[in-house]
Amino acid sequence: MDYSVDELMIAAMARELSGEVMVSSVTALGALSAYLAKRTHAPELAVLSTPESGMEVTPMPTLTLGQFMTDAQRGIPLTMEDIFDAIFLDRFRIWINPAQIDRFGNVNITAIGPWASPRVAMVGSRGIPEDTSHLSAILYYVTNHSPRTVVERVDFRSGAGYGPDRERLLGQRGAPTRLVTNLGVFDFNGPDHSLAVLSLHPGVSREAVQEATGFPLSFSDDGRMDETPPPSENDLAIIRASDPLEVRKLEFLGGREAAERLVQIYERERQAMRAALWQNRGRLR
């Protein structure tokens, strides 16, 4: 069965989701993994269509239409307060894709270089501090595993990994639990809660993953490394049917190529939504 790395990652990410929790589906990989999990082993998931609404919908990876989907599918509207309450109560899951993740699971989406005089100012910590101080499962993914993304030490801790601050102030609350990259699946059960390989994707060697990582990785003791299970035929059918425009591929592209693909999808996604909307007219708008 042919599949691509995005599909392999989505299947691996889906396996980490279960329980009656809200699942954010802000990114395409997040949305698809949530939906795949719900359609296979975890029907109890409450998948959202936007960062704050649309509970009980079928998420469609989208650039701009999340709220329209809530409407089209009569998703349950939520508030930001509902979302953060769910986070504080540990009834929320989200796959976060940081710009940097380090050996102890600290993550950075704020700045490359010092915060006050950054070489690259990124976006700001958003809600990651809330997640990493409350959730019992903290899930990260990285689509371009390299020494620049999986680093010895992040330039800025937007999210709390392991370290003395956690020990003193947080304990296990919000500690990192999983990392899925384009090379493998990892946890934080290495020495001192450092990153450790759980499985490598088919065709990825120990050397390749070590070379792509900015610090010495932990491997399991017996020298045998599990291979990440490939997506099943059913998984692939679900993924492809829910993302016919292949929004998921955008997260693997850079610069100009991404921009071009994006414009195409942006035009076409409206048609898909319109079809859905017309089925549900009549609701008070």
Place this chain on the structure above:
Amino acid sequence: MDYSVDELMIAAMARELSGEVMVSSVTALGALSAYLAKRTHAPELAVLSTPESGMEVTPMPTLTLGQFMTDAQRGIPLTMEDIFDAIFLDRFRIWINPAQIDRFGNVNITAIGPWASPRVAMVGSRGIPEDTSHLSAILYYVTNHSPRTVVERVDFRSGAGYGPDRERLLGQRGAPTRLVTNLGVFDFNGPDHSLAVLSLHPGVSREAVQEATGFPLSFSDDGRMDETPPPSENDLAIIRASDPLEVRKLEFLGGREAAERLVQIYERERQAMRAALWQNRGRLR
């Protein structure tokens, strides 16, 4: 022009309301004074039909139908959070009728006798502590001004009047501003912020009000006491039209008489509401 004391009180209470604030209309006198104010000098008032909903309705004094009125008149639904936020922001007014009010404007709806072993356990402080720590206008009314209701010192402070605690912890925030009783209108500008007569109702003497009060009252220095202005013809027309069942009279009755009147009103108020509801069917319910 003939009027009764309830109508005089409602007119006096209405004069104290103005500004773009939410006005609770839980009791009949509260509802009618809010509505009268809105219809005369204060159209900007946002009058509610229940303790937490129905903004922008025409309140009807009711025993059990506040929420139905919100529906019938498409009042704006609010939340308890909206109500308390309006209180903390000083954009809320409510006429409170305590069981006891004392010389310095402390009020009691909790217990007669000691709290832990009360002679009469009443209801509990409800939201009065919130009002008396935040609002710039604190409005009380008493329908049976007597030494048992207007007392030297309340048995329990459900609401904060003046006193050392206020000086130390609250300042002017939530200090009592007005008391309207069946005998007169009062403020707290006597010595040490004690109760002082602003006006006496027509036919009420200084001696009568002093006799009905559990402590020495302050009167204005010039010995001349203002008379509470009677309700205008227009005031009376508005009050009577909005309360044809005379729910307002219940607050002046005791025991068995109140119970009998109440049953009659309870039966009849549904008819009034049904008529209103039928005009507004079609909203999603």
Place this chain on the structure above:
Amino acid sequence: MNKLLRHTEVVEAIPAGSTIAIGGSSLSRKPMSLVRALAARGAGDFRLIVDVGGPEVDLLLGTRKVSRVVYAFVGFEIMGLAPNFRRAREQQTTEFEEWTEFTVMAGLDATVKNVPFLPTHAGLGTDVLTVNPSFRLFQDPIEGETLVAVPALKPDFALIHVNLADPFGNGVILGDGHVDVLCAKAARHTILSAERIVSPEELQRYGRDVQIHRIHVDAVVEAAWGAHFTGCAPYYRADLAHVQAYLAAARTPETWDAYCARYVTDVPADYIQAVGGPEELVGRLEV
């Protein structure tokens, strides 16, 4: 995912000694059918948390199921004082702790926000602070103001009555929401009773009226007239005739026992018949 249970199953799942938060407000949308089921069973010693309480607190006190009550208010509004509450307070047969409307909300919200307390000025200058040992005055770390620290309230269970629910626990509240969402979020286990169970598709037509979300709900019980004798807008109003009967019955032990035998202990399942049957209820209470 189907969370539909019967009243008896739900009540059996609530251990004696549990801390129970109850939604609704005085004579509005109290989960009375669940409360009657609790009142009818053996063991109790419940620790109740209510914001604006009424018949539910009174009935559980009257049937001796309660060891402690946290409350901002317990009463029957225009109908008068709550007779069993009054008796228990005056005879000191039960432990009480007086809070206030917002502080009950803040105490529940502290649990939801996973913090040990929330700060407020509410209560300063009142005797609530004198008699309630749970509140603590403190200096805030920013301005040094004296504030009240409201400790987290941690219910084991929440009982909430809604207009509509789906079998997964999403619930629609059409009238005032009171503090029900806070109760549902704060409790370790939330139990909904609903006038009617509907499909998720039908429920999701109600938009923002879907106020209770299934991730906070553990069980759903179908209960037509489930709030009676309190009201459930916009379906039916409070039954003040029954309130009068209740208040009259509470006057003596004999009449109270008779009331309980008729409406609570012996025939909880036939309650709707006991109060007159659906047709009579519609005739008297529908608006």
Place this chain on the structure above:
Amino acid sequence: MNKLLRHTEVVEAIPAGSTIAIGGSSLSRKPMSLVRALAARGAGDFRLIVDVGGPEVDLLLGTRKVSRVVYAFVGFEIMGLAPNFRRAREQQTTEFEEWTEFTVMAGLDATVKNVPFLPTHAGLGTDVLTVNPSFRLFQDPIEGETLVAVPALKPDFALIHVNLADPFGNGVILGDGHVDVLCAKAARHTILSAERIVSPEELQRYGRDVQIHRIHVDAVVEAAWGAHFTGCAPYYRADLAHVQAYLAAARTPETWDAYCARYVTDVPADYIQAVGGPEELVGRLEV
């Protein structure tokens, strides 16, 4: 009670140096027509407060109207980084303070609740606490846990774009509400722009979608396409083609000046024509 004003009247009422909270979230329902009117005027030195910011922060930074930004996020989501924000951060031309999504909400809520701070665990173990001097660690007075004290955020003004408003300032939000209600409550003065002004009677058909209440609102501006080039569900989606043009223009001072001349400075009133006119917008953006 009629609060209807024009964009120019509103903008003149906002003094230089004001602290302004802005509603919406990244590319969703930002009050862009109000922001453009602010960007087009002379004096600025505004102190912005945003939770999830995007084009509004970037445009005001690019037109040098900002002296300080409190933010949890500023970006263009899938479209990339915010160019003027990035430049201002890297060249340190403006003061920035990084908060987080919930703490911005808590800071606003503290103002609403009239307390100097609210407590949370959020931020512990992160460098937000290292670089943000406004947050303070403290021991809670109940359990002695170490918590973050989030200080009150006190906006002078809030700018919020809604789907519908009545002339008195009640506003309907049909899609996600973001933090707009908090902004409206916390600000001393709240200004709404609305896709359409409707009568109170029509507005009150929307039930719980009436999320903004007039007691918190000072002015209302009619602004069809007022969120463009962000989206305003369910009316129109974000204009990613315009976002691309914006990002391209922000690359050099010359192209940026040309962008501002065309869309901001010279012709703010004719913006809708400048971006193609209503018909073209409907064709590209309506869903």
